[in-house]
Amino acid sequence: MTPIEKRLPDVTDRHQLFFIVSTFYDAVRQDAELGPIFNEIITEWDEHLEKITDFWAMHLFGTKAYTGNPVLAHQLVDQQQQESITPYHFGTWLFYWLQTINTHFEGPNAEILKDKSRKMQTILYMKIFEYRKKKKQ
Numbered sequence: 010m011t012p013i014e015k016r017l018p019d020v021t022d023r024h025q026l027f028f029i030v031s032t033f034y035d036a037v038r039q040d041a042e043l044g045p046i047f048n049e050i051i052t053e054w055d056e057h058l059e060k061i062t063d064f065w066a067m068h069l070f071g072t073k074a075y076t077g078n079p080v081l082a083h084q085l086v087d088q089q090q091q092e093s094i095t096p097y098h099f100g101t102w103l104f105y106w107l108q109t110i111n112t113h114f115e116g117p118n119a120e121i122l123k124d125k126s127r128k129m130q131t132i133l134y135m136k137i138f139e140y141r142k143k144k145k146q
């Protein structure tokens with residue numbers, strides 16, 4: 010008997026991205042370490058999910074709806090958390106992001122979403138670290 014080949018779709022539209030973002034946040038909000046941070050800072054969740062979907066649509070499809078400053082946003086999150094954000098938080102964040110994508114999608118765009126998030130976490134953490142140092146000068 011030949012095994013049934015299970016194929017997942019690739020991410021080709023904003024609707025699928027919104028699904029990824031929402032499913033990802035469902036997990037993040039229940040995480041013991043990340044959950045309290047996100048649940049404390051973000052109050053308008055509908056708005057946040059649309060904004061993050063726009064952010065990823067920009068990086069995947071080149072759409073222009075996103076207007077924000079993610080670097081500053083995370084520097085301020087770290088200040089709000091008494092400079093306690095570590096690479097461990099980013100590792101956990103990435104775990105849920107990769108897991109969500111891998112569970113539901115596969116293909117070139119799914120790979121792009123995963124690759125970019127890996128690059129982004131390094132940049133974001135470095136920017137948080139720079140901000141802390143600058144504050145102390």
Ligand code: HEM
Pocket residue numbers: 067068069071075076077078079080125128129130132133
């Ligand atoms: C308002 C803020 C931002 C705008 C307008 C923006 C826009 C763009 C555009 C137009 C591209 C090229 C198209 C593409 O390859 O998808 C790009 C790529 C990229 N951006 Fe952003 N971006 C923003 C914020 C960020 C931030 C905060 C990070 C990191 C934390 C980031 C990380 C990346 C990475 C890793 C790539 C892909 C480069 C590669 O393929 O190696 N972006 N961005």
Ligand code: HEM
Pocket residue numbers: 043046047050051060061064076077078079082083086094098099102126127129130131133
């Ligand atoms: C590669 C990893 C990450 C990416 C790509 C990412 C991306 C983003 C983006 C695009 C925003 C919206 C910024 C804006 O326009 O206002 C945001 C907001 C936020 N992020 Fe992240 N994030 C990452 C990791 C994290 C981690 C590890 C934490 C916490 C430990 C975090 C906590 C937050 C919070 C609390 C907000 C809301 C800020 C506010 O609305 O004031 N993020 N993130």
